[in-house]
Amino acid sequence: MNELPQQLANGLALGALYGLIAIGYTMVYGIVQLINFAHGEIFMIGGFGALATYTILPSGISIAVALPLMLIGGAIVSVAVATAAERFAYRPLRGAPRLAPLITAIGLSIALQQLVWRFYPGAKGPVSFPEFTGESFKILGNLAISRADAFVLAAAPLCMLALGLFVSKSRSGRAMQATAQDPDTAKLMGINTDRIIVMAFAIGAAFAAVAAVAEGLDKGQIRFEMGFLLGLKAFTAAVLGGIGNIYGAMVGGVALGIVETLSIAYVQDIPGMEQFGGGAWKDVWAFSLLILVLLFRPQGLLGERVADRA
Amino acid sequence: MRHRSLLILTTVLTTGALTLTACGSRDDSKGSGGDNGGKTTVVIGVDAPLTGSLSALGQGIKNSVDLAVQTANKNNEVPGVTFKIEALDDQAVPASGQQNATKLVGMKDVLGVVGPLNSGVSQSMQGVFAKANLAQVSPANTNPALSQGDKWGSGELKRPFNTYFRTATTDVIQGRFAAQYLYNDAKKRKVYVVNDKQTYGAGLAAIFSKEFQRLGGKVVGTDSVTVKETDFSSTADKIKSSGADSVYFGGQYPEGGLLSDQVKKAGAKIPTMGGDGIYDPQFIKASGEPNEGDLATSVGFPVEKLPTAKKFIADYKAAGYKDPYAAYGGYSYDAAWAIIQAVKAVVADNDGKVPADAREKVVEAMSKVSFDGVTGKVSFDQYGDTTNKQLTVYQVKGGEWKDVKSATFED
Numbered sequence: 001m002n003e004l005p006q007q008l009a010n011g012l013a014l015g016a017l018y019g020l021i022a023i024g025y026t027m028v029y030g031i032v033q034l035i036n037f038a039h040g041e042i043f044m045i046g047g048f049g050a051l052a053t054y055t056i057l058p059s060g061i062s063i064a065v066a067l068p069l070m071l072i073g074g075a076i077v078s079v080a081v082a083t084a085a086e087r088f089a090y091r092p093l094r095g096a097p098r099l100a101p102l103i104t105a106i107g108l109s110i111a112l113q114q115l116v117w118r119f120y121p122g123a124k125g126p127v128s129f130p131e132f133t134g135e136s137f138k139i140l141g142n143l144a145i146s147r148a149d150a151f152v153l154a155a156a157p158l159c160m161l162a163l164g165l166f167v168s169k170s171r172s173g174r175a176m177q178a179t180a181q182d183p184d185t186a187k188l189m190g191i192n193t194d195r196i197i198v199m200a201f202a203i204g205a206a207f208a209a210v211a212a213v214a215e216g217l218d219k220g221q222i223r224f225e226m227g228f229l230l231g232l233k234a235f236t237a238a239v240l241g242g243i244g245n246i247y248g249a250m251v252g253g254v255a256l257g258i259v260e261t262l263s264i265a266y267v268q269d270i271p272g273m274e275q276f277g278g279g280a281w282k283d284v285w286a287f288s289l290l291i292l293v294l295l296f297r298p299q300g301l302l303g304e305r306v307a308d309r310a
Numbered sequence: 311m312r313h314r315s316l317l318i319l320t321t322v323l324t325t326g327a328l329t330l331t332a333c334g335s336r337d338d339s340k341g342s343g344g345d346n347g348g349k350t351t352v353v354i355g356v357d358a359p360l361t362g363s364l365s366a367l368g369q370g371i372k373n374s375v376d377l378a379v380q381t382a383n384k385n386n387e388v389p390g391v392t393f394k395i396e397a398l399d400d401q402a403v404p405a406s407g408q409q410n411a412t413k414l415v416g417m418k419d420v421l422g423v424v425g426p427l428n429s430g431v432s433q434s435m436q437g438v439f440a441k442a443n444l445a446q447v448s449p450a451n452t453n454p455a456l457s458q459g460d461k462w463g464s465g466e467l468k469r470p471f472n473t474y475f476r477t478a479t480t481d482v483i484q485g486r487f488a489a490q491y492l493y494n495d496a497k498k499r500k501v502y503v504v505n506d507k508q509t510y511g512a513g514l515a516a517i518f519s520k521e522f523q524r525l526g527g528k529v530v531g532t533d534s535v536t537v538k539e540t541d542f543s544s545t546a547d548k549i550k551s552s553g554a555d556s557v558y559f560g561g562q563y564p565e566g567g568l569l570s571d572q573v574k575k576a577g578a579k580i581p582t583m584g585g586d587g588i589y590d591p592q593f594i595k596a597s598g599e600p601n602e603g604d605l606a607t608s609v610g611f612p613v614e615k616l617p618t619a620k621k622f623i624a625d626y627k628a629a630g631y632k633d634p635y636a637a638y639g640g641y642s643y644d645a646a647w648a649i650i651q652a653v654k655a656v657v658a659d660n661d662g663k664v665p666a667d668a669r670e671k672v673v674e675a676m677s678k679v680s681f682d683g684v685t686g687k688v689s690f691d692q693y694g695d696t697t698n699k700q701l702t703v704y705q706v707k708g709g710e711w712k713d714v715k716s717a718t719f720e721d
Binding site: 003006007010011013014117124125126127128136144146215218219220221223225226228229230260261264265278279280282283 | 361362363365366504507532533534535536538539540541542543544545547548551564567568571572575576577592595596
């Protein structure tokens with residue numbers, strides 16, 4: 001069990017990544033009740049945007065200097081794609097039955113993936129992404145936190161703090177809460193709900209870009225299909241934490257990340273459970289947790305029981 | 311709210327299923343070449359992942375078959391016959407492979423098919439080809455069950471489909487060869503075995519483990535990873551704390567490269583070894599982390615070193631293909647050439663004309679094919695497996711795969 005702190009740290013880093021992506025699902029769902037399945041691809045495109053930014057910077061530039069520019073570059077690209085998707089794919093379907101935008105989202109997801117595959121140079125396979133140089137941080141003797149993990153572990157709480165302040169304190173944030181509660185009344189009160197919806201998409205996309213940079217830094221590569229599985233996991237995290245609740249997304253993400261990691265590491269050590277451990281079963285354990293939580297708290301860990309508007 | 315959660319869950323599942331089975335192109339066109347200027351057109355089908363993460367290998371297969379076909383046409387290899395290729399994309403998905411197989415069977419001019427890359431995809435195609443008596447030659451399938459039946463492990467060999475042939479060596483030979491190298495040459499004793507749960511990866515890992523233990527080595531732990539996932543840090547830490555002196559990975563290069571990187575990042579300075587699935591430049595180049603010292607086995611001798619392959623490499627360059635011939639180029643060329651030779655024999659037996667029951671005749675002729683190909687002598691045994699048992703161990707040195715040992719496998 002001496003590797004427990006290390007495994008917890010792995011789980012926390014993975015969970016923070018899930019959480020950052022999950023914000024995008026949860027904000028959009030909270031406001032327009034749309035499961036934006038293209039969000040995984042927005043995440044992926046954020047990664048490619050950051051990489052493109054890095055390639056146009058002078059070569060040999062230190063990653064610490066390049067990082068803020070990469071984050072901005074990635075966020076600009078992902079926000080641009082997300083708002084364009086909102087404007088041209090989802091807004092025309094605003095009054096349509098719920099299935100229509102859902103299917104549109106799935107179609108958009110496939111289209112975005114194939115566009116990157118086709119047009120980004122070298123994206124037919126994994127593309128290498130700059131990495132931090134230098135050793136991992138050693139804490140308490142044998143606990144090693146890699147620089148990339150440290151980045152996501154710092155970025156996630158900072159992003160959450162900023163988002164929390166924005167939603168509760170700023171004028172636009174309060175307008176967002178109002179729109180989520182009742183779009184029609186909000187509109188009557190003079191809130192430009194279209195602008196608020198675009199803002200929700202944009203914030204989600206910017207967070208996804210941060211997550212994509214973290215993923216790239218950690219793995220040293222990005223792939224055109226990386227948004228699919230991570231997006232699905234992040235969506236699961238959003239549901240687990242209570243979809244519509246921004247803090248829930250992060251809590252759900254961390255819970256999912258830790259359960260996955262611990263189930264890989266420890267389930268096979270439990271007597272009689274040898275065959276249920278390891279990487280093959282981690283998703284089974286993660287989804288068992290999801291089912292359990294939904295059985296007892298259908299609204300998710302931090303979700304609020306609200307009257308269904310649909 | 312409860313209904314909504316149910317709806318959400320259902321959606322997740324449906325989307326997963328939908329995306330995984332995303333199908334290939336479906337334009338039903340052509341299908342009849344017929345006569346053109348007194349010459350008969352014979353089509354050689356190609357099925358490989360032309361898109362997706364394995365497309366680097368798939369494009370190499372397609373181009374190499376194309377090269378074989380062009381060479382045959384230029385040399386007038388079979389008088390009175392013009393060869394054409396029909397390449398279909400299976401995206402490494404078994405269901406797409408099956409659709410493609412059905413489509414190729416439906417095109418009456420197709421007399422042989424080269425492909426696919428993945429053993430798992432092949433399983434879904436074999437039956438379709440067998441029913442139509444259409445010869446299939448895979449340049450890359452290494453799963454023993456494809457040619458020797460499901461009970462190959464217990465020594466009970468039975469060929470399931472007489473239309474199936476391959477120019478690649480099986481995993482039985484590859485996995486055992488890898489174990490022998492790791493134990494005898496690299497002097498490793500404690501290995502951690504990881505597989506990707508796919509037909510190829512799990513099979514190879516099992517064969518490797520068995521041989522490694524037979525030699526006296528110890529398997530200190532096993533784990534599996536999921537294809538298309540990227541975070542294996544938990545597995546990497548388990549490997550580190552297990553005290554293993556090497557890792558064996560049964561799977562393909564996208565996951566293999568990530569696993570090797572993460573094992574090294576976790577602080578375990580041990581090599582990762584794998585089969586031909588990780589023997590690809592992408593395994594090294596896809597990340598900044600050096601994979602120095604990692605090992606891979608691959609079927610055959612390095613194409614660049616074979617005197618017979620010089621012409622292939624020169625011709626491939628001259629043809630100006632956009633993608634490199636990759637790991638299976640030579641085997642694909644030989645696979646296509648075997649079909650061309652079979653067609654040649656059939657046509658020669660029939661007064662220079664393609665007979666009405668050409669497919670059946672081609673399958674029969676395949677077992678008698680024998681020629682000096684790009685990868686050495688090409689012929690097939692009673693199971694449809696190649697008689698060529700040459701293998702090579704490659705190691706990453708200075709950011710490139712360098713061959714360290716080439717040998718003919720012996721029991």
